[in-house]
Amino acid sequence: MVNETMMQAFEWYLPADGGHWRRLQEDLPLFQKLGLTKIWLPPAFKGTSADDVGYGVYDLFDLGEFDQNGTVRTKYGSKEDYLALVESLKQAGIMPIADIVLNHKANGDKKERFSVLRMDPDNRQNPLSQPFEIEAWTEFTFPGRHGTYNDFNWHWYHFTGVDYDALHDETGIYLILGDNKGWADQSRIDNENGNFDYLMYDDLDFKHPEVVNHLKDWAGWFLTATQIGGFRLDAVKHIDSEFMADFIQYIRTSINPDLYVFGEYWKNDAGMTQDYLEQVGETFSLVDVVLHMNFYEAGQKGSQFNLSAVLDGSLMQANPDLAVTFVDNHDSQRGQALESTVEEWFKPLAYALILLRQQGLPCIFYGDYFGISGDFAQQDFRQLLDKLTFLRQYYVYGEQVDYFDHPNCIAWTCLGSEEHPHGLAVLLSNSDKGWKNVNMGTFNQGKVFIDYLGNCPDEVVIGQDGWAEFPVEAGSVSAWLDKDSLIN
Known part of the structure; x- marks a missing residue:
């Protein structure tokens, strides 16, 4: 895999x-x-x-x-x-x-007139007006396509809200009124700004x-x-x-x-x-x-x-x-x-x-x-x-072991699989130069590891017990692997 x-x-x-x-x-x-x-x-x-x-x-x-x-x-x-x-x-x-x-949807082809409530942008559940009429670009006829592939036209009642009133040349958040209209159910939408159904342009009404x-x-x-x-x-x-x-x-x-x-x-x-x-x-x-x-x-x-x-x-x-x-x-x-x-x-x-x-x-x-x-x-x-x-x-295969034991220096190893047998040790530092003592398994004993990313010039020899101490430069990352694996 x-x-x-x-x-x-x-x-x-x-x-x-x-x-x-x-x-x-x-x-x-x-x-x-x-x-x-x-x-x-x-x-x-x-x-x-x-x-x-x-x-x-x-x-x-x-x-x-x-x-x-x-x-x-x-x-x-x-x-x-x-x-x-x-x-x-x-x-x-x-x-x-x-x-x-x-x-x-954006850039409607024709304007339509319908009733709305102007809503508080910081709390879309709170109306700032009584019902009134606006005109907005909510009719989509796609005249350049001429009904090719699909002849559906969009109208104001297919949307929940708009952000521009062409009749009064004003912007805002306008909740469209009518049968079965309103924002999406509060339990099925993000609750930021009271109800975050409305984002921009002509907002689709997924209840329709x-x-x-x-x-x-x-x-x-x-x-x-x-x-x-x-x-x-x-x-x-x-x-x-x-x-x-x-x-x-x-x-x-x-x-x-x-x-x-x-x-x-x-x-x-x-x-x-x-x-x-x-x-x-x-x-x-x-x-x-x-x-x-x-x-x-x-x-x-x-x-x-x-x-x-x-x-x-x-x-x-x-x-x-x-x-x-x-x-x-x-x-x-x-x-x-x-x-x-x-x-x-x-x-x-x-x-x-x-x-x-x-x-x-x-x-x-x-x-x-x-x-x-x-x-x-x-x-x-x-x-x-x-x-x-x-x-x-x-190289990112096999058992993954984390060494997330220091606030400024962490490491993990991928010990390889049958199909991808070569191990990898990754070290990160967000402060001074650091190091980690990690276990690469006994099958890596005696092998010489290098930083493939080239950030550390050192070579690290894995001990007979599979353990080795790997360095990482300050504010840097190193990815250590068996240098002979790059040839093989």
Whole structure:
């Protein structure tokens, strides 16, 4: 069995030149060398404009095929390029994962008039007005598509709320009134701001049977048209959890029983994360936000952070089979709404913690591998990640033993398996130079170990009893292995 690794194959500030699908196709040999088994692609659907990153979704049936919102292609390219990339990834044994944005729709084609309540943005349960009429862009007819693939039109009653009143030219959070309207049930939605059903744009009403049936129709079309292997679900804490569980169950029962799914439940709270998993019947994985925030805090605090507690509260620790671990992503990178960028000095340690351990599915961020340019520039970590992914492919196997016994220096070992017999010892320090006395097993006795990452120049000889003392430089990470195993 080979260790799985995923890459998030985009970052927020990519050039809006329509060439990203083709660039990813050109990088396919690199992705194979990295041992990637899954690639999370950005939203492929027509957005508000040619430079929409993908989260201002306009038309789920337009993958860069129709002239809508001033463009045929999306930011990333054409439908033809997207389908070619998906097929190439599958041929290479890498599962393509689509970023699915169901929470809202943007850039309606026509205005409609209906009654609303203006709600307190800090407590969406609290109305600030009596019922009154507004006009909003809630009718979606997709004139550029002319009913191709699906002729469903959206109207105001398919949404729970909007954020712009065109009649009075005012912004706010407006709860749409009508039969069976209102926010999602409080027990099935995040409770931040009183009720966090509403996030942005025109918010879908998942209580409406026409909405539910239409999304099921769309899922059948999309999965058949693209043959995509998995879904990444955007903003699930804003979507009725009962709908989400039923929707995925429907797909696996009626369309693709093997669909891999993970969701973005952005909550730095271990208890609420676990509660959400239970609400959806553990039918899909979640990104490990608690672990990411631990990394963020560790980078900020330096030696004042208790490194032995770095996994505390994480999904990686509590529910590893449903944990997608990551260091940074498009939301946490600098300049974004959820900015919580892990400090550059700590990123090598953080990536070692997700790539050189056996729990969770680690996800490499495109911006960390290739770097980020522009106003929020960041260096690339390509050389480091090349080495860590090599180790993950060949050395992160067998019994894993933790030495999390010091607040500034921790270690763990992977003792190897029959198929991958070479052991690995990983050490991290967030303070001064440190060391750990660890057991590599008697089958490694007398062997000479080196730091494959090149941070420590020393060589370490394993004792006859299998024990050895390994060093690590200050604020650094080392990954020790039998130097002869690199030849053999």
